[in-house]
Amino acid sequence: MLYYTLKRLGVAVLVAITVSVLSFSMIYLSGDPAVALAGEGASNEDIENVRRVYGFDRPIILQYGSWLVQALQGNLGHSNYLKAPVASVIFERLPTTMLLGACSLAFALLLAIPLGVVAAIKPNSILDRIALSVAVVGQAMPSFWFALTLILWLGITWRLLPITGTASWKNFIMPSMALGYYLTPAVMRLTRAGMLDVLSSDYIRTARAKGLRPMTVLFKHALRNAIIPVVSLAAVQFGFMLGGSIVIETIFAINGLGYLAWESIQRADLPMMQAIVLVLSIFYILLTFLADMLNAFLDPRIRVA
Amino acid sequence: MPENSHSKRVLEVKRLNVEIPVPTGLLRPVQDVSLHVDRGETLCVVGESGCGKSLTSLAIMDLLPTKAKRACDEMRLSGDTVFDIGERAMSDIRGDRMSMIFQEPMTSLNPAYTIGNQLVEALQRHRNVSKAQARDRAIYLLEKVGITAAASRLGQYPHQLSGGLRQRVMIAMALMCGPDLIIADEPTTALDVTIQAQILHLLSDLQREFQMGMILITHDLGVVARIADRVAVMYAGQVVETGTAEQIFNAPQHPYTRGLLDCIPIPGKTKRGARLGAIPGIVPSLVGHMSGCHFASRCPQAHEGCETGDIELLPTAQPGHVCRCLLTQTPGTPVHETEGAAS
Numbered sequence: 001m002l003y004y005t006l007k008r009l010g011v012a013v014l015v016a017i018t019v020s021v022l023s024f025s026m027i028y029l030s031g032d033p034a035v036a037l038a039g040e041g042a043s044n045e046d047i048e049n050v051r052r053v054y055g056f057d058r059p060i061i062l063q064y065g066s067w068l069v070q071a072l073q074g075n076l077g078h079s080n081y082l083k084a085p086v087a088s089v090i091f092e093r094l095p096t097t098m099l100l101g102a103c104s105l106a107f108a109l110l111l112a113i114p115l116g117v118v119a120a121i122k123p124n125s126i127l128d129r130i131a132l133s134v135a136v137v138g139q140a141m142p143s144f145w146f147a148l149t150l151i152l153w154l155g156i157t158w159r160l161l162p163i164t165g166t167a168s169w170k171n172f173i174m175p176s177m178a179l180g181y182y183l184t185p186a187v188m189r190l191t192r193a194g195m196l197d198v199l200s201s202d203y204i205r206t207a208r209a210k211g212l213r214p215m216t217v218l219f220k221h222a223l224r225n226a227i228i229p230v231v232s233l234a235a236v237q238f239g240f241m242l243g244g245s246i247v248i249e250t251i252f253a254i255n256g257l258g259y260l261a262w263e264s265i266q267r268a269d270l271p272m273m274q275a276i277v278l279v280l281s282i283f284y285i286l287l288t289f290l291a292d293m294l295n296a297f298l299d300p301r302i303r304v305a
Numbered sequence: 306m307p308e309n310s311h312s313k314r315v316l317e318v319k320r321l322n323v324e325i326p327v328p329t330g331l332l333r334p335v336q337d338v339s340l341h342v343d344r345g346e347t348l349c350v351v352g353e354s355g356c357g358k359s360l361t362s363l364a365i366m367d368l369l370p371t372k373a374k375r376a377c378d379e380m381r382l383s384g385d386t387v388f389d390i391g392e393r394a395m396s397d398i399r400g401d402r403m404s405m406i407f408q409e410p411m412t413s414l415n416p417a418y419t420i421g422n423q424l425v426e427a428l429q430r431h432r433n434v435s436k437a438q439a440r441d442r443a444i445y446l447l448e449k450v451g452i453t454a455a456a457s458r459l460g461q462y463p464h465q466l467s468g469g470l471r472q473r474v475m476i477a478m479a480l481m482c483g484p485d486l487i488i489a490d491e492p493t494t495a496l497d498v499t500i501q502a503q504i505l506h507l508l509s510d511l512q513r514e515f516q517m518g519m520i521l522i523t524h525d526l527g528v529v530a531r532i533a534d535r536v537a538v539m540y541a542g543q544v545v546e547t548g549t550a551e552q553i554f555n556a557p558q559h560p561y562t563r564g565l566l567d568c569i570p571i572p573g574k575t576k577r578g579a580r581l582g583a584i585p586g587i588v589p590s591l592v593g594h595m596s597g598c599h600f601a602s603r604c605p606q607a608h609e610g611c612e613t614g615d616i617e618l619l620p621t622a623q624p625g626h627v628c629r630c631l632l633t634q635t636p637g638t639p640v641h642e643t644e645g646a647a648s
């Protein structure tokens with residue numbers, strides 16, 4: 001287990017370094033950063049000044065080094081538009097997005113796993129078809145369109161839920177559904193396939209030969225094994241979902257990281273965008289690592305070597 | 306307990322049939338199978354791969370694949386009907402009064418739980434005992450099946466054990482509730498040759514010690530010669546001959562049984578590991594109805610009349626020896642309808 005953990009940790013660190021390099025090079029994405037910073041109408045002298053002050057004249061590897069040291073200390077740069085440190089803005093917005101992400105994930109898992117289990121109990125039955133169509137609809141429908149449909153019915157026609165903002169927990173219901181629904185089909189399919197596979201395995205026959213109750217067979221012996229691949233999938237998809245939060249947060253006017261990203265793109269606030277990409281990527285790496293650990297916890301063949 | 310034949314009878318199966326719908330029609334892999342096992346007795350079931358041995362045992366346990374349908378005249382466990390009694394009542398019996406050991410020890414244990422967990426749940430499902438009591442029973446049985454340091458093994462996961470050890474665990478698990486009947490379906494086929502004999506001896510010893518009825522399905526005629534009290538020979542979905550081990554080895558009646566034994570130098574003193582022999586010809590398809598003797602296409606003694614009508618399992622001249630062949634039958638009633646002839 002220690003070896004496994006170290007190996008996964010090693011991979012995570014390598015990926016993090018790669019991501020940091022990519023993120024750093026975003027500075028140069030829009031051409032000469034000194035020109036961009038100096039602004040329109042700056043003289044050649046001004047540009048040279050900026051270049052020296054910001055250290056753009058140093059070798060690139062040194063620039064990366066000092067940028068990395070700064071980033072590790074929590075200094076992610078300064079937003080010229082907001083006239084504020086990027087890090088403080090991001091960490092102010094981060095909890096909202098995390099909350100939205102967690103609610104969406106919970107919604108997706110609570111819907112998709114039972115659907116997958118039900119579908120697998122009697123493959124090709126009516127229940128299976130219904131569960132499958134719920135998933136297919138989820139796959140076919142773009143999340144922004146689903147979000148707008150929710151707003152139209154639950155928000156405007158029936159006035160059940162608030163449409164914008166983050167004033168109460170009710171505000172999170174529709175966005176979580178809209179964001180989480182995107183994950184539902186994949187989780188449902190994987191749960192169903194996993195359950196079908198596991199239910200036909202020898203150890204399920206053994207469990208039945210012991211006379212165990214159907215519920216014990218289904219949940220203790222089958223789901224426990226079928227869920228293992230779902231954990232990895234959920235972690236990966238959760239990362240993509242955070243990306244999807246740009247759309248959903250914008251639609252529901254939720255003051256999270258996604259909305260911030262959207263605003264920054266419009267304002268061409270490069271340091272902010274750079275930092276958001278970095279933070280989301282690091283978060284994604286953490287998630288993957290966490291999923292690996294959870295997998296090891298669920299599968300003794302990994303845990304107990 | 307009065308020592309009449311009924312109190313000794315652990316399992317009585319009469320005219321068991323299994324049908325499975327397949328793309329080409331209706332497969333009938335088990336046809337008209339009748340067997341019985343007494344207390345303290347080992348019945349060995351032999352026959353080529355695919356002749357319906359596993360499906361017969363799964364049908365007795367009511368663990369057939371969902372699309373398979375079964376029917377029978379009678380199925381009793383220690384006198385109680387165990388056919389079509391509902392899944393709930395059946396699950397009360399499974400693992401308690403009858404247990405099964407499967408062919409694949411590598412995949413028959415759940416990889417997610419310790420063997421202790423899986424042993425304990427087998428007892429706690431059927432008996433109102435504490436976890437500690439169930440653990441004690443598990444340790445006792447693990448020692449019985451020859452596992453050393455049993456207490457420390459309880460915390461191990463299946464993947465940490467070898468195939469032989471896993472099969473020992475499976476045996477211990479089958480014994481947790483002290484069943485009347487134990488069905489072992491080729492329990493050593495998947496194991497190393499060197500440990501096959503150990504496991505079979507172990508099963509045989511435990512069967513005698515606990516006075517269980519045991520159905521042992523095996524390919525290994527050497528094993529049959531040594532541990533069987535009685536033998537049932539199956540061919541193409543049917544039992545073609547049943548008798549005491551002595552009757553089957555010394556005076557086989559059915560041409561198929563004789564064909565099997567011909568491949569062995571000295572009947573009854575078979576060397577370990579001797580396999581069922583190769584008889585020329587192919588096994589008939591069991592899709593749809595088949596009239597006449599299933600063995601007719603391969604039988605050296607086939608004659609007029611062998612290909613028509615249903616050939617019944619009938620008593621031979623020897624008591625307790627029954628055979629499904631026109632040549633050997635003494636006129637009389639089918640074995641299914643007589644009590645005495647079958648015992």
Ligand SMILES: Nc1ncnc2c1ncn2[C@@H]1O[C@H](COP(=O)(O)OP(=O)(O)O)[C@@H](O)[C@H]1O
Pocket residue numbers: 325327332334352353354355356357358359360361370
């Ligand atoms: N689930 C199934 N579906 C269709 N056919 C099956 C199934 N299980 C077994 N059979 C067929 O039934 C016959 C008997 O199988 P089985 O009882 O496993 O034989 P064996 O004597 O080798 O244990 C074989 O021809 C096999 O192909």
Ligand code: SF4
Pocket residue numbers: 559560561598599600601602604605606607608611616629630631632
């Ligand atoms: S009934 Fe006929 S074909 Fe069948 S085994 Fe007897 S002699 Fe052979």
Ligand SMILES: [Mg+2]
Pocket residue numbers: 358359360490491
């Ligand atoms: Mg078999």
